[in-house]
Amino acid sequence: MFGKKKQRPVIDKAQLELIENAQRRIKQKKKLYAHFILFLIGCILLIIANTVLDIGATLTFAGINWFVYAISAWFLLFVYHAFNVFVTQKFMGKAWEQQQLEKLVSQQQERINQLKNELKKEELLKAKSALFNDSISTNPTIAPTTTQYTIIVAVAENNTIGKNNQLIWHLSKDLKRFKTLTSGHYIIMGRKTFESFPKPLPNRTHVVITSQQNYTVPEGVIVVNSLEEAMQVSKADHSPFIIGGGQIYKQALSLADRIELTRVHHDFEGDTFFPDVDAAVWEETHNEFHAKDAEHKYDFSFITYKRK
Numbered sequence: 001m002f003g004k005k006k007q008r009p010v011i012d013k014a015q016l017e018l019i020e021n022a023q024r025r026i027k028q029k030k031k032l033y034a035h036f037i038l039f040l041i042g043c044i045l046l047i048i049a050n051t052v053l054d055i056g057a058t059l060t061f062a063g064i065n066w067f068v069y070a071i072s073a074w075f076l077l078f079v080y081h082a083f084n085v086f087v088t089q090k091f092m093g094k095a096w097e098q099q100q101l102e103k104l105v106s107q108q109q110e111r112i113n114q115l116k117n118e119l120k121k122e123e124l125l126k127a128k129s130a131l132f133n134d135s136i137s138t139n140p141t142i143a144p145t146t147t148q149y150t151i152i153v154a155v156a157e158n159n160t161i162g163k164n165n166q167l168i169w170h171l172s173k174d175l176k177r178f179k180t181l182t183s184g185h186y187i188i189m190g191r192k193t194f195e196s197f198p199k200p201l202p203n204r205t206h207v208v209i210t211s212q213q214n215y216t217v218p219e220g221v222i223v224v225n226s227l228e229e230a231m232q233v234s235k236a237d238h239s240p241f242i243i244g245g246g247q248i249y250k251q252a253l254s255l256a257d258r259i260e261l262t263r264v265h266h267d268f269e270g271d272t273f274f275p276d277v278d279a280a281v282w283e284e285t286h287n288e289f290h291a292k293d294a295e296h297k298y299d300f301s302f303i304t305y306k307r308k
């Protein structure tokens with residue numbers, strides 16, 4: 001992107017060297033084994049040549065048959081070969097191999113982390129570039145974007161939205177509406193709201209805001225360090241949703257274009273709140289009342305606000 005040649009992941013020089021060393025080591029051991037077999041066969045043949053076929057039967061040195069000298073010399077050669085493999089090359093022993101393997105694994109882990117970071121940066125750049133293109137393609141003084149940010153929230157009459165990092169009420173129609181509206185979209189949330197889910201919600205791209213640098217999440221979840229960054233990343237979607245909780249709503253209220261608010265007509269005790277919706281800023285464009293019934297313990301209304 002941006003004229004910069006994308007780097008392909010390649011095996012680097014150090015990794016290649018480790019692999020080559022391991023292959024060389026295997027070859028050395030195989031050769032030693034072949035030498036040993038050859039030595040055994042050679043010994044047998046020399047003994048047969050001398051004692052059965054009478055080759056050089058009378059040839060002795062200091063009263064010892066020549067084949068004993070030949071076998072001894074060969075044995076010394078074999079010992080020298082074994083010495084080379086197991087002593088001279090000691091640094092390539094099992095412990096060395098294990099050490100090299102660990103080094104290789106840690107290098108690869110480092111490479112994976114590096115690629116993950118590069119991917120995150122690339123997503124950010126992509127989002128920023130989309131924002132830039134949007135702004136220059138229209139009047140630069142107004143610079144509207146095609147992305148509409150929607151806050152989606154369920155709020156009690158006294159503005160409570162949660163307690164002990166959990167929702168307080170259960171309204172199945174509200175949950176269904178949340179699913180219908182947000183499915184297929186980016187959903188932006190604070191770290192605490194993310195942790196209140198048993199697992200990521202299906203068919204949605206999660207963007208989690210945290211100040212932690214090494215916050216780990218399941219694959220596919222995007223971690224960012226500010227609301228601004230979350231909004232940039234979500235530019236890949238034309239209609240991302242800001243789904244809470246209290247801290248994020250407070251920061252996002254001045255930036256959002258629309259609010260899909262479920263007003264639960266009851267007061268609840270809680271520890272997290274939604275700010276007042278300022279009628280001077282927000283215009284109510286839709287209001288749909290639902291009376292309580294067998295499945296819904298409280299009256300509630302689906303209300304849509306658009307920024308004036």
Ligand SMILES: NC(=O)c1ccc[n+]([C@@H]2O[C@H](COP(=O)([O-])OP(=O)(O)OC[C@H]3O[C@@H](n4cnc5c(N)ncnc54)[C@H](OP(=O)(O)O)[C@@H]3O)[C@@H](O)[C@H]2O)c1
Nearest residue numbers: 154162165166167190191192193210211244245246247248
């Ligand atoms: N009724 C509803 O519709 C609704 C919807 C969603 C949530 N909720 C409720 O809301 C409650 C959770 O809300 P909450 O206010 O406690 O937490 P939250 O907004 O979900 O998350 C707060 C965390 O987000 C991170 N964060 C916030 N602003 C940041 C910034 N500018 N830069 C970097 N990181 C930032 C921080 O994470 P670190 O501490 O990791 O830095 C902070 O601790 C729960 O009770 C939940 O059930 C209700």
